[in-house]
Amino acid sequence: MPDTLALWHAEHANFARLLDLLDDQLALFCGGATPDYELMLNIMFYMTRYSDVLHHPKEDLVFAKIKEREHATARTVDELTRQHALLKRSGADLVRHLDDILNGTVSSRAVVEAIAGDYLDTLRNHMRIEESEILPLAARLLTREDWTAIHRSIGHVDDPLFGKHPEPRYVELVEQITRQAQATHPDH
Ligand SMILES: [Fe+2]
Ligand SMILES: [Fe+2]
16 A cells, blocks of 8 residues: 555654754753754644544554564564554653743653653654564555555544644744755755
């Protein structure tokens, strides 16, 4: 099902853009400047409510099929599944810290730096393995019936940030992403 794989890949590209924006803000924060905490929080809000709730659970079902059909993938698949749980926990932690900062509660800079840095490293590396190893395996091993069953059990939700109708809380983030894309590809 090429559409499914293309959409899967497109979501990774979207997440990568968000991670780059988060990384830019984190660099300001680590340098002692004041980053755009609201932007950081909106990015993490999306990651914990879209990626952790829809993207990763769908992947878990794909992983299970891959492992069932090709046992040699077990080690990689199990590690990626473990990372989904880890990312969900650290993403939620980061949301809590950013929310505290925005609400004027003191949060340890060192703790925020460590959580955000680990989150970026883990998710970037995670997506790299999915792109290089898992997507090709899924293309080879999953049948049309497998995909139908997976889509039925996860259901469809419009992407609240990159979809046709972004939610109000993401409007500013959408503008920022567009500006960044124009700066990177000025001829588009
Ligand atoms: Fe994943
Ligand atoms: Fe993924």
